[in-house]
Amino acid sequence: MLNSEIKEEMKKIAVKNAIEYGKARQSAVISKILSKFPDLKANMKQLSEEAAEIVDRINSTDRRQLENDAERYAEEFKREDADRAERSAQHKFELEGADIGRFVTRFPPEPNGYMQIGHAKAAWIEREFTDKYKGRMALYFDDTNPEKEKQEFVDAIRRDMKWLGIAYDTEYFSSDNIDIMYSYAEKLIEGGKAYVCSCTADKIKEGRMQGTRCVHKRQKIEKNIKLWREMLNSNGGAEGMILRLNADLKDDNTTMRDPTLFRVKEGMHYRQGTKYSVWPTYFFNTPIVDSIKGITDVIRSKEFELVDELYFYILDCLGLRKPRVHSIARLEIKDNLTSKRKINDLIARGLLWGYDDPRLVTIAGLRRRGILPAAIKSFVMRFGMSKNDSEVSIEMLLAENRKLIDAISKHMFFVEKPVKVVVQGIPEDMRDIKIKLHPGTGMGYRRYRLSNTFFINMYDASKLTKGAQIRLKDAFSIVVRYLDGNQITAEYIKDGSGNDSAKVQWVNEGNYMACKIYEIKDLLAGDEFNSSSMIVKEGYIESHAESLDVGEVVQLERTGYFKLDNKDGFAFISL
Numbered sequence: 001m002l003n004s005e006i007k008e009e010m011k012k013i014a015v016k017n018a019i020e021y022g023k024a025r026q027s028a029v030i031s032k033i034l035s036k037f038p039d040l041k042a043n044m045k046q047l048s049e050e051a052a053e054i055v056d057r058i059n060s061t062d063r064r065q066l067e068n069d070a071e072r073y074a075e076e077f078k079r080e081d082a083d084r085a086e087r088s089a090q091h092k093f094e095l096e097g098a099d100i101g102r103f104v105t106r107f108p109p110e111p112n113g114y115m116q117i118g119h120a121k122a123a124w125i126e127r128e129f130t131d132k133y134k135g136r137m138a139l140y141f142d143d144t145n146p147e148k149e150k151q152e153f154v155d156a157i158r159r160d161m162k163w164l165g166i167a168y169d170t171e172y173f174s175s176d177n178i179d180i181m182y183s184y185a186e187k188l189i190e191g192g193k194a195y196v197c198s199c200t201a202d203k204i205k206e207g208r209m210q211g212t213r214c215v216h217k218r219q220k221i222e223k224n225i226k227l228w229r230e231m232l233n234s235n236g237g238a239e240g241m242i243l244r245l246n247a248d249l250k251d252d253n254t255t256m257r258d259p260t261l262f263r264v265k266e267g268m269h270y271r272q273g274t275k276y277s278v279w280p281t282y283f284f285n286t287p288i289v290d291s292i293k294g295i296t297d298v299i300r301s302k303e304f305e306l307v308d309e310l311y312f313y314i315l316d317c318l319g320l321r322k323p324r325v326h327s328i329a330r331l332e333i334k335d336n337l338t339s340k341r342k343i344n345d346l347i348a349r350g351l352l353w354g355y356d357d358p359r360l361v362t363i364a365g366l367r368r369r370g371i372l373p374a375a376i377k378s379f380v381m382r383f384g385m386s387k388n389d390s391e392v393s394i395e396m397l398l399a400e401n402r403k404l405i406d407a408i409s410k411h412m413f414f415v416e417k418p419v420k421v422v423v424q425g426i427p428e429d430m431r432d433i434k435i436k437l438h439p440g441t442g443m444g445y446r447r448y449r450l451s452n453t454f455f456i457n458m459y460d461a462s463k464l465t466k467g468a469q470i471r472l473k474d475a476f477s478i479v480v481r482y483l484d485g486n487q488i489t490a491e492y493i494k495d496g497s498g499n500d501s502a503k504v505q506w507v508n509e510g511n512y513m514a515c516k517i518y519e520i521k522d523l524l525a526g527d528e529f530n531s532s533s534m535i536v537k538e539g540y541i542e543s544h545a546e547s548l549d550v551g552e553v554v555q556l557e558r559t560g561y562f563k564l565d566n567k568d569g570f571a572f573i574s575l
């Protein structure tokens with residue numbers, strides 16, 4: 001029998017079908033239910049009988065009753081339609097209005113921190129559209145805040161883009177265009193579209209909240225020009241003066257309530273030195289740089305939608321060409337952090353190694369953890385142009401990565417909390433051993449000369465009793481003779497007896513070295529730092545690990561995938 005949930009679903013489909021086409025059809029009900037529950041294909045006979053019965057019943061119901069039923073389902077129908085539209089938008093991967101051969105976009109990081117996975121999503125989407133529309137892509141450093149930006153971050157962003165494999169055709173900086181910004185500011189002032197204000201921050205905030213203007217909004221244009229020149233010529237002495245857009249303090253869109261366009265910021269800019277002390281804000285800068293650099297299509301995350309009106313308004317005031325703006329959802333990783341302030345705080349408290357800590361979803365952190373660029377790409381691209389904000393588990397990215405590393409990672413044995421096992425009676429011809437580096441072929445072997453002394457994991461050892469037979473994996477079977485505190489004595493037995501209770505990983509004396517593995521867990525527990533986010537385990541790894549390169553990924557059998565982080569203490573990081 002089909003369960004009641006499925007029957008209810010079929011009835012719903014039939015009702016909808018009947019309302020839309022006058023009559024419900026059995027084939028429509030079947031194909032729709034199968035697309036929702038593909039497993040039902042195994043019960044086709046039953047399914048078509050049930051569908052026939054439901055369709056008959058619906059088709060003999062009078063229209064008024066049907067409309068009542070449909071009304072009951074209306075909310076669900078609406079939600080399903082919306083979901084479908086969303087899914088097809090995701091699949092469509094198109095930008096409205098974009099032209100092949102006439103497409104220019106940009107990736108606009110502010111060099112005030114490291115790239116993280118959300119940036120990688122934006123940059124990959126921009127790259128993919130650039131290829132699709134045969135256009136050009138720029139890396140645009142939006143750097144007009146001397147207090148926060150650093151060359152170190154510019155270099156890190158370039159390095160991360162390169163490592164991710166995201167090519168771009170050109171590179172430019174906001175801060176190289178400050179003189180042009182000044183001339184556009186002057187144009188706004190001359191047109192009565194901007195004024196110099198020296199109110200306190202609190203006063204400005206209050207005015208925006210209550211929709212009340214300050215005395216400066218009524219200043220004459222000549223006065224504003226004079227004050228603006230004073231700002232520019234004060235060498236930073238005009239602190240507290242800002243240039244504001246002369247818009248509407250009562251606007252429903254709060255970003256339109258006379259936003260700040262320029263402010264005085266003293267100090268050394270990493271690129272421009274002390275050349276400027278009056279700096280444009282993001283609001284002013286971005287539309288103008290986009291327009292003059294020939295950007296045709298801007299892709300930015302949905303939370304900036306409110307800023308669009310301001311973006312276009314400024315271009316209108318200045319008579320500049322307007323790019324098309326498209327929005328996408330923001331990508332957040334559950335129980336992780338991207339806030340620079342919070343990350344800096346954890347680094348300062350010694351709880352994180354740095355911006356490349358493998359617990360972080362910075363690109364540097366993911367690289368250090370052993371995530372491949374291709375895994376990052378397929379992970380971020382699956383969200384495509386969806387506008388549904390998503391907070392996803394890192395597990396999804398790790399799974400994507402495992403698909404790629406499985407075939408290329410060497411297998412090795414790791415023994416945590418080693419317990420000594422002395423094996424007697426090993427025949428001479430069993431002492432030279434070779435084990436495949438990968439169960440598939442082609443990767444070669446690890447070869448060892450075996451002595452009588454082995455080490456196995458304490459958990460495996462704790463299960464052994466006298467007389468127990470186990471297999472030392474990929475070597476031979478042994479039977480336990482004595483258990484004596486910290487040591488087990490066992491005897492070699494010939495294969496084929498088939499009585500092994502377990503296969504255990506091992507290392508042999510003379511063929512191992514001490515190592516450390518870092519197991520990575522979620523960075524946060526609730527809103528707090530998870531003090532168990534990194535668990536260190538110590539043990540022995542077989543000596544073939546010596547031949548691994550730093551950065552190489554291995555599968556430690558029965559423990560998981562790990563990346564060799566450094567060779568000093570043979571430290572591995574979990575994947």
Ligand SMILES: [Zn+2]
Nearest residue numbers: 197199214216
């Ligand atoms: Zn004012």
